[in-house]
Amino acid sequence: MSTLQKLSELEAHKVAILNGYDEEAKKAALDKGKLTARDRVTHLLDENSFVEIGTFVTSKTFTCKDQKVNTPADGVVCGYGTVEGNLVYVYSQDPTVLGGAIGEMHAKKIAKTYDDAIKMGAPVIGFIDTVGLRLEESIEALNGYGMIFNKMSKASGVIPQIAVICGDCAGGVSFVAGLSDFTFMSTKNGKMYLNSPNTLEDKNASFDHVATANVHLRESGLAVWGEESEQVLIGKIRELLTYLPLNSEQETPCLNCMDDLNRVDSSLNDFDFDVRQISEIIASIVDNGMYFEVGEHYGAKVFTGFARMNGATVGFVANKEEAMDLAALQKTTQFVSFCDGFNIPIVTLTNIKYIESTVATERLGIIKAASKLAFAFANATVPKVNVILKEAYGTAYTLMNSKHIGADYVYAWPTAQVSTMNSESAVKIMYEEALQNAENPAELMQEKVKAYEEEHSSVYAVAGHGYIDDIIEPAATRKRVIAALEVLYTKQVANHLKKHPTV
Template sequence: MTARERIEELLDTNSFVEVGAFVKHRSTDFNLSVKDTPADGVITGYGTIEGRLIYVFSQDVTVLGGALGEMHAKKICTVYDMAMKMGAPIIALLDSKGLRLQESTDALHGFGEIFLKQTLASGVIPQITAILGTCGGGATIMPSLSDFTFMTKEATSLFVNSPNALDSKTETLESIASAKFHAEETGIVDFICEDEKSLLESVRDLTNMLPSNNFDEAPIFDTNDDLNRVSNDLNEMASADVTAGYDMKAVIGHVADNHVFVETKADFAPSMVTGFVNLNGQSVGVVANQSVENEKLTSSACEKAAKFIRFCDAFNIPIVSFTDIDGFNASVSEEKVGLSKMAAKLVSAFADATVPKINVVVGRGFGTAYVAMNSKHIGADIVYAWPNSQISMMNADSAVRIMYADEVKDEKVTAEDIASKTVEYTDMQASPYAAASRGYVDDIIEPAATRKRVIAALEMLYSKRETRPDKKHGTL
C-alpha cells in the first residue's frame, strides 16, 4: 500500500483529515532544492477508529526513500503536540530508509525532537508503531519508545546497524532484522501479522481496547457473555497433577469474555504470558506464568511483564494475574544477565501499580518468584487460590529432604518417613488453606467459578484510590 492507502485502511472511512499537506523541505544543499518532496515524505493528520479521535503519521517511501529530514520531523512533532493537547492515541506507520543525509544535523535535530515528544507522551497517551518497510539506524529508537510495535512477517526490517556493518559478516537482514527475530529474541515486536491489511486491522482492534489517555478509565463495552458463567473445564484442568503445570492461555480463555484473549509479545519470553481481555465488558490486563512445560521465571519474562504492568498502571487498566511458578530459572546465562535485577523490576512494577490488582494462584507459588508474581505481600488487593494449589518456599518433598538432611544422610529415616513428613509439611506449610489462615489468601475458590469471582472483585475495586509517597519517579 501507499502511505495514504495505509491511513485510509487504518481509520474509519472518510474520517482522515490531513495536516501539513503542503509542507516541503527548505534545504538547498546537494541540489536538494531541485527535488520535489510532496508532503516532505510523511503524511500526517487525524481521524477516527470506531468514532474515537486518533492521530497518525505515515512515512512515504516514494519521496526520497521516506528519509527523515527537518520538516519531515516537524510535521511528526506537530501531530504529537496535537495528540497530547487532545488526549488521543497516536499511531506511527514507519517505512523509511533512514536519515536524510543532505540535511545532516538538521535531520539529527529532527530525530531528537521526535524522541523528546515520545518521551513526554509516554504514559500520557498510547503510542502504537507499525513497521511496514525498512526501519534502520536512529529510527529504530521510535518503536522502542512506543508502547506496542507491529511488523508484517515479510518485507520488513528493523536494525540499528545493517548486516554489512557488523563485526560478523555472516549475518543477514533475516537473521538480525526480521519480524521473527525481534519478536522472539529482542522482544521489541509485540505482534507479527501476515500482511499490511491484517496488521492495520489488528492495530484497530488493539486501539479499541485501550483508553485514549491517562485520565480516561479502561474502556467498557457491551457484552453478551454471562458474567456468572462457570467453566467446568477449569475444574477438570485443576484436578490434574499440580506439578504438571497448566496451559495458562487456555485458563485465560475460559475466564475472558467470549473466550477472547489479545496476547502481546507472544513469541518473546514464553514462560510469561501478557495481554488484554474483557471481563464483563471492561478492558483488563492479564499477566500469567506459562508453566505447561514446567518453565520457570526468567529475566526476559520479568522484563516483559514489568513493561506490560507499567503500561496498564499508566492507563488505569486493572491487572489480573494467574500464578503458577516453581521458582527462578537456574542457569549460568540467567545469572550473567542479572536475573535478580530483572526480578526487582517485576516486583517494583507490581508494587508500584495503583490500579486494581487481583491474583489467582492456580498451581504452584514457590519461593521469591511467587512473591514477585503480584502476591498479597507486595500489594495485591485480592488474592484467590484454587483448592489444590501450593504456596510455599519450595515443593514439600524438597523442603522435607533439606530439613531432615542429616537423618537422610545417616539413613535414620525411611522412604515412608519422608513421604509422611511430606504430607505433613504440605498440610502445615504448603496448603492454600495454611496461607489463607495467615491472611495471605483472601479466599479458596472453585476453579470453575474463577470468572465470576474475578469480575465481582473488579466491580468492588472499581472506585479504588491509593495515595503513594510524593516523589518524582522511581529509580528502577
C-alpha cells in the same frame, strides 16, 4: 483571479502533491506487496474520517546531488481520524519520496502530530518506512530526530503510542520503536536495526540475524505482533486499540457485556495442567472467550494480554510454564507498567515454581530484571487481583502479584500449594541427617512431607495466615474475579511525594 480560479489552483496543487511521488519507487513498493503511505492510513481509520494536516509542507531548500528535488508533503502523511469512532492521530512515512528519509520539515510534521495528540488526549500510530536520515540536511535532520524523541518521551504514559514497521527502520529511527508502547511489524518487508550487519564485528552477520520481524518478535522483544499482509497487520492494530483508553486520564473502554457475569465452567474443576494450556483458563473466564495476546513469541513462558470482564478492559498476566526466564521477566514488567500507566486493572493467574537462570542471564542482569518486576507490581496503583492455580513457590511466587507485594485480593484454587519450595525438597534439606540415619527413609520421608504440607504449604495454612483471601471453586473463577474488580472500581491510593521512581 476569481474564486473559482483559486479553487481550481488549489485542486491542482493537491493533485500535484498526491501524484508527486517517484513512479519507479512506487512500483518497487507495490511489487513488494506494500501499501502506499496514504493507503495505510485509509486502512487504519474509519471510512472517510481522515483529516490530513500539513499537506502542503515541503522541504525549505532541498537539493540532492546538486539537483532541486520535489518533496510532496515532505515524505510523510500526517493527520487525525477515528478508529471505531474514537479519535486517533497518525503519521505515515512515504518511501516514494526520497525513500521516506527524515529531514527538518518531515520531523516537524511528526512533532506537530504529537503536540496535537497530547493536547487532545488521543493515541498516536506511526507507520515507519524510511531509509533513515537525510544526510543532505545534516544537523537540521539530526535536530529532527531529537524533536521526535523528545515528543515521544513527553507522551510516554500520557497517550498510547504504536509503531508499525512496514519497511526499513534503520539507525536512529529504530528508537521510535523503542520509545513506543507497542510495535507491530511486517514479516515480509519489515527490517529494523541500529547498525547495518556489514558494520558489525561478526562478518557472517546478515539482516536475517539482526533485523527481521522474526528476530524482533522472538529474540529482542521489540515487536509484539507480526503479519505478512499489511492489511491484516493493520486490522490487528485496530483490534488492540479497542482495548486501550485514549489517554491516562480516561477510564478503560467498557462495552455492553452480553456474557453471563455469573457463568461457571465445570471443566475447570478437573483442569489437567499437564495437558491443557493456560490460555484455556483465560478464555473460560473472560467475556465471550475473547482476548488479545501481546508478545506471544517473546518471553513465551508467560502470557500477557488484554481481555474484557463485565465489558471492561483487563490486563492478564499468566504463567504458561513453571518458570520465568529473563525475557519473561522483562516482558511482564513492561506490560504491568503499561497497565498501571493507563488505568487498566491487572489479573494474574499464578502457577510458578522458580526463576530460571543461566550463567548468561546472570551476567545479563536477571537479578535487576526480577527486581524491576517486583517494583512494577508493588508500585502499580490499579486494581490487582491474583488467582493461585497450582504451585506457587519461593521468590518467583512473591513476584507474581502476591499479597506480600500489594495485591488487593488473592484467591486460590484448592489445587494450590504455596511455599518456599516444593515439599520434597524442603524436607530433604530440613531432615537430611534424620533421613540418612532412618531405618526406613522412604516412610520417614512420606511422613515428613505430609506434615510439612499440612503446616507450611497447604493452601488452607497459607489462607490461615491471611495471605489468601479466599479458596474458591475453579468453576466459579469468572464471577469471583468480576466481583473483586467491581469492588476495586473506586480504589484510591495515596502516593508518597517523589519526583519519579529510580528502579
